[in-house]
Amino acid sequence: MTSFASHLLAWFDRHGRHDLPWQHPRDAYRVWLSEIMLQQTQVVTVIPYFQRFVTQLPTLRDLAAADEDTVLALWSGLGYYRRARFLHRAAQACVEKHAGELPRDFDALAALPGIGRSTAGAILAQAYGLKFPILDGNVKRVLTRYHGIAGHPGEREVEKQLWQRADAHTPAERTADYTQAIMDLGATVCVRTRPACAMCPMHSDCVAYRDNLTAQLPTPKPGKAIPTRSTTMLILRDIDGRVLLQRRGEQGVWSGLWSLPEADDTDEAWRKAQRHARIDDAQPLTSFVHVFSHYRLQIQPLLFDGATAVHAIADNADLRWYPISELLMLGLPAPVRSLLMALPEPTAL
Structure with a gap:
């Protein structure tokens, strides 16, 4: 030895x-x-x-x-x-x-x-x-x-x-x-x-x-600037308190996880929301940043309360209305889980 x-x-x-x-x-x-x-x-x-x-x-x-x-x-x-x-x-x-x-x-x-x-x-x-x-x-x-x-x-x-x-x-x-x-x-x-x-x-x-080199070794990896991207997350919540979740594709971050539908901006978010449900209004929630190893993601949540599901969703295996109380049963990205668990109470109808 x-x-x-x-x-x-x-x-x-x-x-x-x-x-x-x-x-x-x-x-x-x-x-x-x-x-x-x-x-x-x-x-x-x-x-x-x-x-x-x-x-x-x-x-x-x-x-x-x-x-x-x-x-x-x-x-x-x-x-x-x-x-x-x-x-x-x-x-x-x-x-x-x-x-x-x-x-x-x-x-x-x-x-x-x-x-x-x-x-x-x-x-x-x-x-x-x-x-x-x-x-x-x-x-x-x-x-x-x-x-x-x-x-x-x-x-x-x-x-x-x-x-x-x-x-x-x-x-x-x-x-x-x-x-x-x-x-x-x-x-x-x-x-x-x-x-x-x-x-x-x-x-x-x-x-x-x-040789007093503990601060220099190991040699750091050459640094690169971390870019920032932005997305709008759609939170469609129906009158029963269920939220619409979408399974992400096999490529990219959070691949295969259940998450929230996303859009590039508010206008696209409205168009997507109207395809999934009948909606009346939207409430912007506090934006936040999630840091990945290779980029930062600026997330703007947009809450659509009192949404009414359209029947077409039942035919799509990658879309699901899910009670917030049962989210622990699903694989969700940590920031999405935290966002959903901290949602404000539904607006009185």
Whole structure:
């Protein structure tokens, strides 16, 4: 075992996280689910989602048998909904091809939707104790600083170096604990800004600490200006308090989720609203901005109260009048869910 691994494991035994819900039991399904949820999301955010998810879908077969709306409803609020769709498809593939289990073969595991090299390694290391390295964002940050590797970690040559280092440090013994330990170190000590170097078991050999480069490493990705787009969301509410929802297409953000009909501006919003229902008036609600990773979306909600549904909607599988009280049963984008749950009381007719 390398000195890096032995020092890290000694630190983990005293200071690591040993009570995360996916560690008890630490089976392949729970490890896999946690790894997918933790992509671009912090542990403190993931824990309640994970617990709710495994309560309703406790096994891989349960996930495979669930309908997509159930899966997306459980995921709603975590964002990056493609992760949930890939999770669902991978579970179905496991039932069809792998007897309802996540395969222990690396290539078969990595071939499943949404499971890349690092996630496959994490599952095999943590669930089965097999020697496979991982390279998530926390591990990249630890290794970049420890070895003083310059260049954005997303660049091919830099990532290649990091994989080599990750593989060299991963021990054949206590692989599950080591994998958790290096993630914990990056998440709690070697954090993005103001790392707690004095508490780090590696600081005496860390190049970034030695050369005062912790603020410069990892090298940031070259910045790009984030554009702002705008949309008008139509909130058609009928006399029974139901709201018209529309399933989004398979392309773009929130793909496949139930959301609100949208228009480019108020005039188009009126035209769309009149196609869906008979309406009398509209009330602009407070606009707000939702930030995605690659752009900002300025949202102007427009409330049409007392709308009367037209019968044609019943013939469209992607349109649905839905009681607000039952929205938790659907996969909705988080800002849309918040918007609908905060609607003013219906205007008296």
